[in-house]
Amino acid sequence: GENVEQHPSTLSVQEGDSAVIKCTYSDSASNYFPWYKQELGKRPQLIIDIRSNVGEKKDQRIAVTLNKTAKHFSLHITETQPEDSAVYFCAASITGRNNFNKFYFGSGTKLNVKP
């Protein structure tokens, strides 16, 4: 099955700096790549996603890039704020029979934004 690797496991940045989190995947059939933010004790919340036919997507301070050839995708957060501190998960999804989408998650990156 699909294998998703995520780096780094922890990331500490100064408020206002940028943060970049990278993920690689193994199955070229993966066609959808969401990113989730999980605050302590809370459920994962979708923050941005990208489909395999798109190379880049931006939403205010958050952007995601996808390189299908190299099988990697990245989350970019600019002008970081203390409230960006959380654990971020990447995922890769494969559409199988019955149009069902299996999601494979990275192991998470704990982002700490220092004021």
Add this chain to the structure above:
Amino acid sequence: NAGVTQTPKFRILKIGQSMTLQCTQDMNHNYMYWYRQDPGMGLKLIYYSVGAGITDKGEVPNGYNVSRSTTEDFPLRLELAAPSQTSVYFCASSPELTNLAKNIQYFGAGTRLSVL
């Protein structure tokens, strides 16, 4: 809409006990999932369902069972609880992929389970 609702929020079990984690969604989604999240790790798929009456195993199904008698409900059953099943369990649902509907997953708030 309530979205995806999980109960209970917390539970402590003794080794060998059994319990059912409840999950219900009111978005009329066909697809439902159960994940476990161990400390410092990502989510691992336990079981999934593509519709009422249809379930299938995910990556880590051993020690668990599921049923899907209705579109709304997808309970997860633990038989003979073991310490290795101490984890946070998330239920999720998503619409069927179409040109209009995105395959976004909606998560419940989670059930924190400890087996002692």
